[in-house]
Amino acid sequence: MSATVQVWRGGLIESVHSVVIAVFDGHGRSRAQAGNIEHVTFARSAIKPMQAIPLIEDGVAARFAMTPRELALCCASHNAEPRHVDGVLALLRQFGITPDALACGPHMPLGEQAARSLRASGRQPERVHNNCSGKHAGMLGLALTNGWPLEGYHESGHPVQQRMLREMSRWTGVEASAIPVAVDGCGVATFALPVSAMARGFAMLARAARQKESAAALILDAMGRNPEYVAGENRLCSALMGAVEGRIIAKVGAEGVYCAAVPSADLGIALKVMDGATRAGEPALLAVLRTLELVTAVELASLTRWAEPAVMNTRGERVGSIRVSLELRPL
Amino acid sequence: MSATVQVWRGGLIESVHSVVIAVFDGHGRSRAQAGNIEHVTFARSAIKPMQAIPLIEDGVAARFAMTPRELALCCASHNAEPRHVDGVLALLRQFGITPDALACGPHMPLGEQAARSLRASGRQPERVHNNCSGKHAGMLGLALTNGWPLEGYHESGHPVQQRMLREMSRWTGVEASAIPVAVDGCGVATFALPVSAMARGFAMLARAARQKESAAALILDAMGRNPEYVAGENRLCSALMGAVEGRIIAKVGAEGVYCAAVPSADLGIALKVMDGATRAGEPALLAVLRTLELVTAVELASLTRWAEPAVMNTRGERVGSIRVSLELRPL
Numbered sequence: 001m002s003a004t005v006q007v008w009r010g011g012l013i014e015s016v017h018s019v020v021i022a023v024f025d026g027h028g029r030s031r032a033q034a035g036n037i038e039h040v041t042f043a044r045s046a047i048k049p050m051q052a053i054p055l056i057e058d059g060v061a062a063r064f065a066m067t068p069r070e071l072a073l074c075c076a077s078h079n080a081e082p083r084h085v086d087g088v089l090a091l092l093r094q095f096g097i098t099p100d101a102l103a104c105g106p107h108m109p110l111g112e113q114a115a116r117s118l119r120a121s122g123r124q125p126e127r128v129h130n131n132c133s134g135k136h137a138g139m140l141g142l143a144l145t146n147g148w149p150l151e152g153y154h155e156s157g158h159p160v161q162q163r164m165l166r167e168m169s170r171w172t173g174v175e176a177s178a179i180p181v182a183v184d185g186c187g188v189a190t191f192a193l194p195v196s197a198m199a200r201g202f203a204m205l206a207r208a209a210r211q212k213e214s215a216a217a218l219i220l221d222a223m224g225r226n227p228e229y230v231a232g233e234n235r236l237c238s239a240l241m242g243a244v245e246g247r248i249i250a251k252v253g254a255e256g257v258y259c260a261a262v263p264s265a266d267l268g269i270a271l272k273v274m275d276g277a278t279r280a281g282e283p284a285l286l287a288v289l290r291t292l293e294l295v296t297a298v299e300l301a302s303l304t305r306w307a308e309p310a311v312m313n314t315r316g317e318r319v320g321s322i323r324v325s326l327e328l329r330p331l
Numbered sequence: 332m333s334a335t336v337q338v339w340r341g342g343l344i345e346s347v348h349s350v351v352i353a354v355f356d357g358h359g360r361s362r363a364q365a366g367n368i369e370h371v372t373f374a375r376s377a378i379k380p381m382q383a384i385p386l387i388e389d390g391v392a393a394r395f396a397m398t399p400r401e402l403a404l405c406c407a408s409h410n411a412e413p414r415h416v417d418g419v420l421a422l423l424r425q426f427g428i429t430p431d432a433l434a435c436g437p438h439m440p441l442g443e444q445a446a447r448s449l450r451a452s453g454r455q456p457e458r459v460h461n462n463c464s465g466k467h468a469g470m471l472g473l474a475l476t477n478g479w480p481l482e483g484y485h486e487s488g489h490p491v492q493q494r495m496l497r498e499m500s501r502w503t504g505v506e507a508s509a510i511p512v513a514v515d516g517c518g519v520a521t522f523a524l525p526v527s528a529m530a531r532g533f534a535m536l537a538r539a540a541r542q543k544e545s546a547a548a549l550i551l552d553a554m555g556r557n558p559e560y561v562a563g564e565n566r567l568c569s570a571l572m573g574a575v576e577g578r579i580i581a582k583v584g585a586e587g588v589y590c591a592a593v594p595s596a597d598l599g600i601a602l603k604v605m606d607g608a609t610r611a612g613e614p615a616l617l618a619v620l621r622t623l624e625l626v627t628a629v630e631l632a633s634l635t636r637w638a639e640p641a642v643m644n645t646r647g648e649r650v651g652s653i654r655v656s657l658e659l660r661p662l
Contacts, residue, residue: 007586007607009373009513009514009521010511010512010513010514011511011513012371012372012373012511012513012523014372014373014586014607015372015586015587015604015605015606015607016605016606017606018606040343041343041345041346042340042343042345103646104645104646105644105645105646105647106645107645119450130645180341180342180343181341182340182341182342182343182650182651183340183341183644183648183650184644184650185644185645185650186644186645186646187644187645187646187648190340192343255338255345255346256346273346274346274347275346275347275348275349275606275608275611276338276345276346276608277606277607277608280606313436313514313515313516313517313518314435314436314437314438314461314516314517314518315434315435315436315517315518316436317514317518319513319514319515319516320513
């Protein structure tokens, strides 16, 4: 069983991406796969939903009366649209923490419109514009609530990151001591896991979410009901969760990672594009969802630009397309 | 024999790129290789030096007293720095052609500084900012000189593109009828060739360039002596040709293609990153040059940022690096 994503130009494949795909159910059983699912790679931002669980279980959400939108923002790789930036700043104010406590580095907004607006204003990007600033705000709230120092909360030895590591282990079933740690694009600790373990982790989240008011239910519901807070305009995570009305919870990670939880089907999905290309991960995820009949044709119709992206040239002509070739061991 | 480019984060490989590499000599013999060198893919902008040969042989350069800098610009994927934009506009004026005859679509300048300046000016990108505008200007000059219509010069059926196709066939040894054609990012016809044929073509160019005043010598010399006109600031093509004082002529193409001619060693080199990633093609080219002892350690010292690029995060921390693992069948 294998999965490739082919970039066509005219009548030829110009470039090709290899994808590892794992689908697990809530009993921890593999239900479909392609490629070597024991391949270990960094989960990057895809595991933000797991990293948000302590906001519920350690009492941050209750203490600060966090809204579902704020929880979604803590799981986001956001576009730095006004709603995202304002939302993170408001959350920090509730915590009584100033934005300079954020450890994430500044970068131009991921969102095109947000980047244009920031440039037009003549301002430089700030830490709050980092696509991970919601997660960082949540981690600051977690440190505050647990009485841990705010300083250094992003470093792997800090109690916040040790808490994250335990959470990774809890959902994925991988021993904490066997999880390699490195530094993410935003500066925080990032965890490496087999693709199979990421899928198992999302299946466990999906299963846990079937119990109302559980931490997993609150986090996944917050994402599914506020998809525009998890990514933003022109982003697959938001468009997909919107199209399926939150039935599927999807989260992208850098370097070609995508994870999803489908509570109604008791499934977790994880994929990694081996070369790290985002352009391949997006159509691959939709191909998996289509093949497993987890999305309808009507739902997919609004997602065509990600399902089979056009290759356009600078003259605005369509000169090719990106297509998925997928053999999945079926359910 | 194989070649991969590994993207490391901390102590783990996060993503990996597979690269096909072909090295041929001026007798048309394979001298080193990795991967399936008969793999057919679009050569994209890497073959611009071949596409500039007719400027000499059809008398465009002589008729309009083109300077070496202008010839280099016709081989460029430039940054749209002022020297590039002004150079293309000046060339068009010499031809008596207005910039609206350019068929290439507008895009933001490849050069960071040039993009910043254009944004600050409040102007939109124009066709002349397209990184291929020099090649397009040259094609317009070719049409003019040959008495062909300017209209539609970018289309595969036009005499200009038929001339290009014959030139591809001449250098690479592939029958014109066996060369697939599609549409490039700039809108012009683009040609697909086995990686082996691209290397053979560059070896033939290298060999031809050993004869003074030949078209190949004039084109490669123009590039080697004016590397900043072939790409620009912070670009490997320019930095490499500058570091080796034109001893190696290198030209990048989109989707992970890189070609080079080394007349002094009677060699042509071509590589394709199978997934199309530029970040892998650059270190792969330098690894090939180092392995074949075509560059010295001193020359490489100024190219470290392309030879083993750092993976940085938004905090400005070095969190990994890109490294090449290369087994080449030796010379």
